[in-house]
Amino acid sequence: MKVQHVTGRVKLKRGRERAVLNRHPWVFDGAIESIDGDVHPGDVVDVVDANGKWLARGWVNPSSSLTVRLLTWDESERIDEDFIQGKLEAAIKLRERIGALSQTDAFRLVYSESDGLPGLTIDVYGEFVVIQASTHGIERWLNTILRWLIERFSPSGIIERSDTEERHREGLQERFSILYGNEPSGEVLINEGGFKFAVDILGGQKTGFYLDQRDNRRRCASYIGCGRVLNCFSYTGSFAIYALANGAEVATNIDTSEKALRLAGRNAQLNGFGDRVTNIHSNVFSQLRRFRDDGEKFDVVILDPPKLATKKSTIGSACRGYKDINLLAMKLLKPNGVLVTFSCSGLISNDLFQKVIFSAAVDARRDVVIVERLKQARDHPVIASFPESEYLKGFVCIVR
Ligand code: SAH
Numbered sequence: 001m002k003v004q005h006v007t008g009r010v011k012l013k014r015g016r017e018r019a020v021l022n023r024h025p026w027v028f029d030g031a032i033e034s035i036d037g038d039v040h041p042g043d044v045v046d047v048v049d050a051n052g053k054w055l056a057r058g059w060v061n062p063s064s065s066l067t068v069r070l071l072t073w074d075e076s077e078r079i080d081e082d083f084i085q086g087k088l089e090a091a092i093k094l095r096e097r098i099g100a101l102s103q104t105d106a107f108r109l110v111y112s113e114s115d116g117l118p119g120l121t122i123d124v125y126g127e128f129v130v131i132q133a134s135t136h137g138i139e140r141w142l143n144t145i146l147r148w149l150i151e152r153f154s155p156s157g158i159i160e161r162s163d164t165e166e167r168h169r170e171g172l173q174e175r176f177s178i179l180y181g182n183e184p185s186g187e188v189l190i191n192e193g194g195f196k197f198a199v200d201i202l203g204g205q206k207t208g209f210y211l212d213q214r215d216n217r218r219r220c221a222s223y224i225g226c227g228r229v230l231n232c233f234s235y236t237g238s239f240a241i242y243a244l245a246n247g248a249e250v251a252t253n254i255d256t257s258e259k260a261l262r263l264a265g266r267n268a269q270l271n272g273f274g275d276r277v278t279n280i281h282s283n284v285f286s287q288l289r290r291f292r293d294d295g296e297k298f299d300v301v302i303l304d305p306p307k308l309a310t311k312k313s314t315i316g317s318a319c320r321g322y323k324d325i326n327l328l329a330m331k332l333l334k335p336n337g338v339l340v341t342f343s344c345s346g347l348i349s350n351d352l353f354q355k356v357i358f359s360a361a362v363d364a365r366r367d368v369v370i371v372e373r374l375k376q377a378r379d380h381p382v383i384a385s386f387p388e389s390e391y392l393k394g395f396v397c398i399v400r
Contacts, residue, residue, distance in 0.1 A: 016032075042139060085148055087116045106197075107124055135166075210381050213239075234264055239302050305342070370400070
């Protein structure tokens with residue numbers, strides 16, 4: 001059996017062991033006193049405190065500021081094939097246990113640290129599987145993971161789309177390849193919540209579809225199924241489909257990606273709403289102003305922008321961006337209209353996001369009732385000891 005033996009030892013500075021003891025999976029270079037041994041990126045190291053006491057074991061990357069990604073807090077546990085396969089089995093069991101696989105054939109099977117496999121994302125789209133690897137450590141186990149996936153799912157094809165930002169930070173090149181079987185001949189059709197969606201798993205955003213919004217699409221359906229719906233940052237128009245199926249008359253998608261809007265048109269047709277969807281290729285920030293100046297009004301506005309806060313220094317400007325679009329959206333809403341608003345910036349807390357909505361409401365001179373709080377779908381689990389695993393937050397609001 002393949003085993004990764006421990007090749008080095010990372011000693012922490014005095015007083016810097018708290019996070020490791022609390023089972024937070026990241027060790028940053030600032031907490032490290034020394035690295036002993038001939039270690040290479042992706043090797044397994046033991047992490048010890050300033051007195052040399054064993055704390056945890058993980059994958060090292062000496063040239064990254066995120067130097068160790070912890071895998072186990074049990075000294076007797078080896079990092080071998082059984083360990084990796086055990087994590088994969090646990091990931092699927094968790095999703096079965098929490099009902100994340102019902103009403104969909106597209107789901108996130110592995111969500112990195114949340115499933116104990118730092119740097120690994122696995123998304124299943126019907127017969128196809130998409131993998132993203134973003135750490136040196138997980139790269140060493142790709143063959144094991146591949147074998148397990150083939151045995152467990154008998155997929156038609158496994159595609160590697162290792163094109164994440166994280167990969168650059170880790171010092172890895174982007175990589176795209178067909179790891180197994182065939183590549184899809186075109187779009188892949190998935191079934192979610194009784195709807196069909198065409199997904200571009202080879203070239204679409206993320207691994208092709210925003211699986212993290214699945215639970216929110218379902219939860220919002222009854223609120224957004226009303227009158228004239230404006231779906232901002234629509235990508236391939238998934239929220240519009242749920243709205244139209246639940247009573248909305250017409251929906252307008254806005255996105256800067258022409259490719260995404262083409263699929264949005266296709267998705268509207270696939271679900272029988274071809275004549276009730278309009279796709280606008282435009283920047284939401286300017287399009288909302290245009291609508292305001294033209295006196296347009298909507299019953300529902302959905303705002304699902306990309307991550308506006310990418311690092312700590314951009315939190316302020318991100319908040320101004322969120323406030324801007326939320327304020328404009330509130331102004332475009334008819335009395336008692338519905339605002340569904342999201343932030344997928346991990347750096348913006350729930351509290352801070354609520355403050356932004358509050359501040360937009362004050363400026364819009366509208367009373368805003370928060371009727372639901374939303375979060376990422378359950379197949380993107382949040383780990384109590386790892387708050388960074390929670391990134392998506394949203395509110396359903398009635399704007400009086
Ligand atoms: N709600 C979507 C996911 C949205 S992801 C779903 O459930 O599928 C964010 C989208 O915003 C992406 O499709 C991206 O192309 C688009 N985008 C980014 N900046 C934009 C801007 N300034 N104006 C319009 N669209 C933008």
